[in-house]
Amino acid sequence: MGGYKTFALVPVAVVQLSISACDKVGDSVSDRRQLVERCSSLISKNQYEEGAACLQRFENETKPDGQTAAAMFQLGRLYETGQGVPADLDHAVQLYRYAGRLGNFAPDIAQRASKSAADLMDRIRALEEDAPAGQSSDNAEKDNGSRLSPR
Numbered sequence: 328m329g330g331y332k333t334f335a336l337v338p339v340a341v342v343q344l345s346i347s348a349c350d351k352v353g354d355s356v357s358d359r360r361q362l363v364e365r366c367s368s369l370i371s372k373n374q375y376e377e378g379a380a381c382l383q384r385f386e387n388e389t390k391p392d393g394q395t396a397a398a399m400f401q402l403g404r405l406y407e408t409g410q411g412v413p414a415d416l417d418h419a420v421q422l423y424r425y426a427g428r429l430g431n432f433a434p435d436i437a438q439r440a441s442k443s444a445a446d447l448m449d450r451i452r453a454l455e456e457d458a459p460a461g462q463s464s465d466n467a468e469k470d471n472g473s474r475l476s477p478r
Contacts, residue, residue: 375411
């Protein structure tokens with residue numbers, strides 16, 4: 328039974344290490360690339376909350392670059408789907424647009440982000456048209472979840 332308790336503590340320690348490894352966004356391109364890769368790795372392992380927390384470090388960048396674009400695009404997907412963060416379609420659109428404006432640094436990501444923003448805006452408009460008066464698009468998506476699936 329003692330071994331079980333020790334084993335149960337290991338995932339907590341791994342999560343804490345993962346989050347602490349994402350605490351600070353470094354200045355070098357290599358550090359920033361590695362951080363985005365770590366965040367992506369967490370998400371690919373279905374550790375959405377940890378991955379989102381890792382990516383959120385890039386939201387208030389004073390010197391955005393290609394890594395910022397990659398982080399904002401991935402974070403937009405999480406907000407769009409509600410994985411690791413509360414679903415927030417408006418915030419997802421803002422993140423996609425931010426990534427889309429970084430085309431000088433990451434043209435491929437910027438193009439995908441701009442398309443995602445446009446597609447999501449179309450979905451939001453459709454939800455608002457279908458929603459009863461006074462209901463927000465986020466609430467409408469929850470009500471219409473069976474008709475609309477996240478990407």
